[in-house]
Amino acid sequence: MDDVSFLLNDLNDAQREAVTLPVDTHALVLAGAGSGKTRVLVHRIGWLVEALGVSPYNILAVTFTNKAASEMRGRAFDLIGGKAEGLTLGTFHGIAYRLLRQHWQEAGLPQNFQVIDSDDQKRLLKRLLRDLELDEQQWPMRQVQSFINGNKEEGLRAAHIDPQHNPFVETLLRVYRAYEQQCQQNGLVDFAELLLRAHELWLKNPRLLAHYQQRFQHILVDEFQDTNALQYAWLRVLAGGTGRLFVVGDDDQSIYGWRGARVEHVHRFSDDFADVRLIRLEQNYRSTATILKAANTLIAHNSGRMGKNLWTAGEQGAPIRIYRAFNELEEADFVVRQVERWLERGGSRDDVAVLYRSNAQSRVLEQALLRAGIPYRVYGGLRFYERAEIKDVLAYLRLLLNRDDDASFDRVINNPPRGIGARTLETLRAEALAQGVSLWQAAQRLLAAGRLAARAAGAVQGFLDLIDQLAADTADMPLDQQVMTVISRSGLQTHLEKDEHKSEQAQSKLENLDELINAAAQFRPGEDAADETPLQAFLNQAAFEAGEHQAAQWESCVQLMTLHAAKGLEFPLVIMTGLEEGLFPSQQSIDDPARLEEERRLAYVGITRAREELVMTWCEKRRWHGQERFPLPSRFLSELPPDCVEEIRPKASVRPAGALGGGFGAGGCKSGLQKVGAPPFSIGDRVLHGRFGEGIVIGLEGDGPQARVQVHFDEHGSKWLMLAVAKLEKLG
Ligand SMILES: Nc1ncnc2c1ncn2[C@@H]1O[C@H](COP(=O)(O)OP(=O)(O)OP(=O)(O)O)[C@@H](O)[C@H]1O
Numbered sequence: 001m002d003d004v005s006f007l008l009n010d011l012n013d014a015q016r017e018a019v020t021l022p023v024d025t026h027a028l029v030l031a032g033a034g035s036g037k038t039r040v041l042v043h044r045i046g047w048l049v050e051a052l053g054v055s056p057y058n059i060l061a062v063t064f065t066n067k068a069a070s071e072m073r074g075r076a077f078d079l080i081g082g083k084a085e086g087l088t089l090g091t092f093h094g095i096a097y098r099l100l101r102q103h104w105q106e107a108g109l110p111q112n113f114q115v116i117d118s119d120d121q122k123r124l125l126k127r128l129l130r131d132l133e134l135d136e137q138q139w140p141m142r143q144v145q146s147f148i149n150g151n152k153e154e155g156l157r158a159a160h161i162d163p164q165h166n167p168f169v170e171t172l173l174r175v176y177r178a179y180e181q182q183c184q185q186n187g188l189v190d191f192a193e194l195l196l197r198a199h200e201l202w203l204k205n206p207r208l209l210a211h212y213q214q215r216f217q218h219i220l221v222d223e224f225q226d227t228n229a230l231q232y233a234w235l236r237v238l239a240g241g242t243g244r245l246f247v248v249g250d251d252d253q254s255i256y257g258w259r260g261a262r263v264e265h266v267h268r269f270s271d272d273f274a275d276v277r278l279i280r281l282e283q284n285y286r287s288t289a290t291i292l293k294a295a296n297t298l299i300a301h302n303s304g305r306m307g308k309n310l311w312t313a314g315e316q317g318a319p320i321r322i323y324r325a326f327n328e329l330e331e332a333d334f335v336v337r338q339v340e341r342w343l344e345r346g347g348s349r350d351d352v353a354v355l356y357r358s359n360a361q362s363r364v365l366e367q368a369l370l371r372a373g374i375p376y377r378v379y380g381g382l383r384f385y386e387r388a389e390i391k392d393v394l395a396y397l398r399l400l401l402n403r404d405d406d407a408s409f410d411r412v413i414n415n416p417p418r419g420i421g422a423r424t425l426e427t428l429r430a431e432a433l434a435q436g437v438s439l440w441q442a443a444q445r446l447l448a449a450g451r452l453a454a455r456a457a458g459a460v461q462g463f464l465d466l467i468d469q470l471a472a473d474t475a476d477m478p479l480d481q482q483v484m485t486v487i488s489r490s491g492l493q494t495h496l497e498k499d500e501h502k503s504e505q506a507q508s509k510l511e512n513l514d515e516l517i518n519a520a521a522q523f524r525p526g527e528d529a530a531d532e533t534p535l536q537a538f539l540n541q542a543a544f545e546a547g548e549h550q551a552a553q554w555e556s557c558v559q560l561m562t563l564h565a566a567k568g569l570e571f572p573l574v575i576m577t578g579l580e581e582g583l584f585p586s587q588q589s590i591d592d593p594a595r596l597e598e599e600r601r602l603a604y605v606g607i608t609r610a611r612e613e614l615v616m617t618w619c620e621k622r623r624w625h626g627q628e629r630f631p632l633p634s635r636f637l638s639e640l641p642p643d644c645v646e647e648i649r650p651k652a653s654v655r656p657a658g659a660l661g662g663g664f665g666a667g668g669c670k671s672g673l674q675k676v677g678a679p680p681f682s683i684g685d686r687v688l689h690g691r692f693g694e695g696i697v698i699g700l701e702g703d704g705p706q707a708r709v710q711v712h713f714d715e716h717g718s719k720w721l722m723l724a725v726a727k728l729e730k731l732g
């Protein structure tokens, strides 16, 4: 087997054992982060093809995200060259989608069926509730949606569910049935439906199933701990009696419990399939010994783990640096300095990932990176000002300034839904086109001429009045109140709040809206904005930031992403931000032990993304949900081994460690960086400047005549000033 030794050379014994298992066994590779599970999976593909002569056509590989899938394809290509093209490789949803496209008839779908996202689904359900004369107050959208999606994920259609004379379930079932019917009629397929249909495709078409069972003799699954019930069932059916499953996973990285993933599948796997070979990998190749020890110590706080021993032969590495920022603006500045430092030492931007718990945290980070001219990409999501809910609010604000802004008009006239249908919109557009006027003017004309049906006319008039009224009422408000008023009176907020508890998605959108209010509160027009109103300047700035530094695909970029999106990836430098109680762990998880453990696994995922250096930051003060908060440092910080961490503070800070809320628990981090010589100010002092007014000291740098101080002024934002020349007065 000389010619296949390249497949085994850079593997350790346990990895090699997994890769070279006989062709007729099932395998479960259970191992911690960075132990080479994904590598083993790819090498197994190579082994099947090159050593055992399996055709790529007979191999199905499932990953968790599209990015992971394309990386896996790349790695497979490196091993087996062009043969990799014959593999079927993708996410569960992607594979189900392809199957349904190919077998639309057998699946009972129209050829041109359309996939709808969660927002589309909500809109459709709202309409159905109205048709069924059900009150949305009584039947909250989140409940309806989770009833339908939850059942689909369990493989249950409306017809399968016995309401057992429970009137509550009976009503939900009526909605489910109507929804199924509507989707079928219009050829619409939601996310859960993709998997359910693909599953039913197997069950209803034994011949087709037999074909695919025969074809996919080898099924390999990465991140197995995050499969949900339907995905697991789908795998079981497809594997049938002959297919061989090779699954890899880590119970400590199960982070999608809130979306129905079941770590129990890892336990069940050995019962559901005969002769499963269990292989454990214990050597970590990704991280320094320090980072690995921190991760191991942290996750040991969870109970009911399968237990693992991860070790590394790698270097000790630098300590994990924990930065206690004054506030989120200063935190973002610090992140930028870390990136710059990395680049100065010869690193590349691609090496750096900045991770956060909540999407809304990205705005301040994006702004700081933009200011510093560092290209970045928000991975697995959109940049702040490109997010739909932010664009919605901005569209309202634009309309307040300019009623003839057609793009904005079009975006929000029926958003949130106010009963203005597609036909009315068509009429408006046709009129605007025919008369060469804006949509707003077209609406006014049609209303004046009585050319809209009564119901539509009422709704359109209501919208025009809303905008006029908002413009009049908010004209003299400060910018943040303007934004806040628009968010609440437009109905956008209520629209999202209605399903607040159900979807993280709606919750995250609400957080983004709060963050937009923060942005308005912190906004200071530039010097060249003298003849604009603050609102105009704010909108221009937002447009600018949305379009700015749109990094090209190939350009080297710092990557910003949520902790969830970082799963499976690795970076030389990882910066985890917002390590604060109430943010990470999230507020909702604090009183629920199971959810708290999931948050801890998320922290474990974050820490184990780092290869060489890890930095964690938290803020003594954070604007969050439109309020100033003074969070405690995250409990996860105090769960790290003290000898692995180093606390750093803004340079030359003279405030003694612990003065603002104490360290983080017993054995907290010792600060080696405090200077004793006493500059006249310390972080957190309130100061007065002749020109910029009042502010707060957030940074100090240098000594003697070179000493500089960074102040965040209430009215003018952050500035660095030379201490020797700036006339700063300390306020009581
Ligand atoms: N035997 C080995 N020799 C050298 N490097 C290895 C070896 N095994 C894995 N690696 C490297 O270690 C890193 C982690 O591997 P991999 O991503 O496969 O781990 P994983 O177990 O899938 O991690 P995660 O749980 O985070 O998904 C990768 O950079 C990989 O190339």
Ligand SMILES: [Mg+2]
Pocket: 037, 038, 039, 222, 568
């Ligand atoms: Mg992996």
